[in-house]
Structures are given as structure tokens and as C-alpha cells.
Amino acid sequence: MNILLVEDEKSLSNAIKKILEGRGYFVDAVYDGLSAIDYAKGMEYGLIILDVMLPKLDGFEVVRILRKDGVNVPILMLTARTTVRDKVTGLNYGADDYMTKPFDTEELLARVGALTRRTGEVIVDDIKFEDLVLNVKSAELSCGRESVQLSRREFDVMKTFMYNPKMTVTKDSLIINVWGIESDATDNNVEVYISFLRKKLKFLGSRVSIKNIQKIGYKLEVAAE
DSSP states (O other), X not given: OEEEEEOSOHHHHHHHHHHHXXXXXXXXXXXXXXXXXXXXXXXXXXXXXXXXXXXXXXXXHHHHHHHHTTOOOOEEEXXXXXXXXXXXXXXXXXXXXXXXXXXXXXXXXXXXXXXXXXXXXXXXXXXXXXXXXXXXXXXXXXXXXXEEEOOHHHHHHHHHHHHSTTSOEEHHHHIIIIIOTTSOOOHHHHHHXXXXXXXXHHHHTOSEEEEEETTTEEEEEEOOO
16 A cells, blocks of 8 residues: 655654564655645545644645545644643644654554555555556565565555556656655666666566656556557
């Protein structure tokens, strides 16, 4: 399952991301309210974990806009605010649950588990799209009887595509989610790994290819049978 994590404190964001990924979730991390809205509307998520105090647009406004625009993904709000009024505000705007900082790791996982169970989704070992199967534990990409081992970065890039197979994924979003917002990675790094993956898809004989969307990014394309 994909989770969108919106937390501007990068050390805390990295810690939460590591905890969730250790339990088998896939996590996209963004750091401001406007990015949260873009990602929530552009990709499919099973849960949004949302801080209240955010740059550009606060968490309350993010919830209000998403609910107004028909985004019904469960939302867990995180905040250092402890007043009842703040909790009520978040819930009234459409949040599903509320946690105050600092919080216990096990409580966070329990609340995430409870909210994701409501959606009827489960954590899976394989991501499938057309004739491809990506094993999330072994990072092995298969097509029919052929398979190849992916490096960690190849896996992270391919996972992003296969979880959002109908979406155009921008280079910026790949850099943030694969290398991290504070990395020195550039468009060239993305292009190198796209090239690696294209070669592996060709080796597998898959009908799936990675199409370049000029000046925007990439998306998966399926050849006609």
C-alpha cells in the first residue's frame, strides 16, 4: 500500500518513513501543503499522514481542500498542538484520526493499521502490472519465466511507476522519493536509472516500456498484442 507522508520536519519525516517501510508500506514524503494536494490528487494512496503546521498551506486547509475535491483517502493528522479545539477542527474538516507529538511508534503503527484496514486494502508481496511482477521483498522483476534483480534505486523507481501505472511521474517526484529532497541528485541521475530499467524490460521481453513525456517526466506504456 502507498502512504503519503506530509511532514516538514525532515528528520521526523525520515524516521516515520523508515518505520513504515520497515512494516512493508510504500511511502511518498513531501514537505509542504501545496505538494500534499498535488500528490494526493495525482496518485493513488491508501492513507495520508498529515502534519498540521506546514509551509505554504497548513494541514487543516489541506484536509478541507481534499475533501471538497472528492479525495476520500483516510487521513491521520499529526501535530504538536494538544488543545481539544485543534483536534475538533481537524476532525470537522474531514480528518479520520489525530495524534499529538511526540508519539509512540507502536501507537502510530496501530493507528495506521486501523485506518488502512477500513479501506479493505492489504500489504502485498508483489506489485503486478500487465505482464510484469515486482516482488517487494526480493526486488526481483519478472515477466513470464524471465526475471532480473533490481538495484535498490532501480527498485524504488520501478515501484513508483507500477504503483501509479496510469500516471505521468515527474523527474522531480522521482528525485524526492528515490534520492531524497536533500540529495544532490539531478535529472541526469533519473535518466541513467530509466536507461537501466529500459534495458531490463527489453531483456525480459515485456510489453511494458517506459515512455518519455517531453518536459514533464515518464509513464508506463503497453504495446499492443
